[in-house]
Amino acid sequence: MKTAYYIGLMSGTSMDGIDAVLVDFAGDQPQLVASHTQVIPTHLFKGLQRLCEPGSDEINRLGRLDRSVGQLFGAAVNELLAKANIDKSQVIAIGSHGQTVRHMPSLEIGFTLQIGDPNTIAVATGIDVIADFRRKDIALGGQGAPLVPAFHQQLFATPEQHRMILNIGGIANVTYLPAEDSNNQSQVVGFDTGPGNTLLDAWCQQVKGEPYDDNGAWAKEGTTDATLLQQLKAHPYFALGYPKSTGKELFSQNWIEQQLAAYGQLDEGDIQSTLLDLTCQTIASDIMKLSAHGELFVCGGGAYNAEMMKRIAQLLPGYRTTTTRELGVSPKWVEAIAFAWLAMRYEHSLPANLPAVTGASREAILGARFCAA
Structure with missing residues (x-):
């Protein structure tokens, strides 16, 4: 063969x-x-x-x-x-x-x-x-x-349904594959929404000495601080229109420390929960701007974070949220x-x-x- x-x-x-x-x-x-x-x-x-x-x-x-x-x-x-x-x-x-x-x-x-x-x-x-x-x-x-949307289009697009392919690595990026005329490249949209796991991992490494928050268990124990979350969401990147892309140059451990220094003392687990909500809410906000309903398929490390997946699904009730495994491709690869x-x-x-x-x-x-x- x-x-x-x-x-x-x-x-x-x-x-x-x-x-x-x-x-x-x-x-x-x-x-x-x-x-x-x-x-x-x-x-x-x-x-x-x-x-x-x-x-x-x-x-x-x-x-x-x-x-x-x-x-x-x-x-x-x-x-x-x-x-x-x-x-x-x-x-x-x-x-x-x-x-x-x-x-x-x-x-x-x-x-x-x-x-x-x-x-x-x-x-x-x-x-x-x-x-x-x-x-x-x-x-x-x-x-x-991001360069992966062209690949997402070839592999995952369908004329029957709006699809979002969400990759959550260190940085999160989304690809919008609209149902109508899904083979029209000009209709496909993709961009970095902002931090995915990078801030969560950095805080976990700093406080716990662990590489990541397994399944979001630490964040799940914490309580999000609404004031800090709003301060973090005020970063100018989130207000930019697409095309846009970002990295650790903007969303770094130093940036977290600067934000916390200006804010005051908080419980470490509450900070982790707040950082998780920053990722989830900025992702959901950008997805809702593209379409209020459809199918959402998650890949990357975030697909293995149960708490992250739960919070994203709650923020997007008009979507059926699952992983790319349902489409025949392991989220990891x-x-x-x-x-x-x-x-x-x-x-x-x-x-x-x-x-x-x-x-x-x-x-x-x-x-x-x-x-x-």
């Missing part, structure tokens, strides 16, 4: 691991063949966190981490192939998102920067790598993000599969951005090839 194997590599804002997937695009719909998560070692995680904050000696740290992340991405691919018992010669290309360390598209000269040297990945795996997907869109005046898809689009010289989503001046083939040879 003929196959068309591509690998997708994704490491998001949460930096909690590298998701690697082997996907077969030979049929009408992509088929997930194998998956693997590569844990990011503590020393590398801390180095990436430091690099995401302005500081001294950035160029040397950037160079070292660029290679180190590339080596880890390469190791993830090799372990994935060993798990799948697939030889590297059967893989057409790897689509690598890289690790974002700066995303500032709205400056006078906007830019985005992902590290994880694709040359290092290609050498470590013996497979060509397609990477640097975001910067062409920014060169065309776009935000460079949607974004990694999307970057395998982006590599496939590059291989076939097909555009991969939606200008109505990113704000770019035109469609474009995204990415660049880094040869293993």
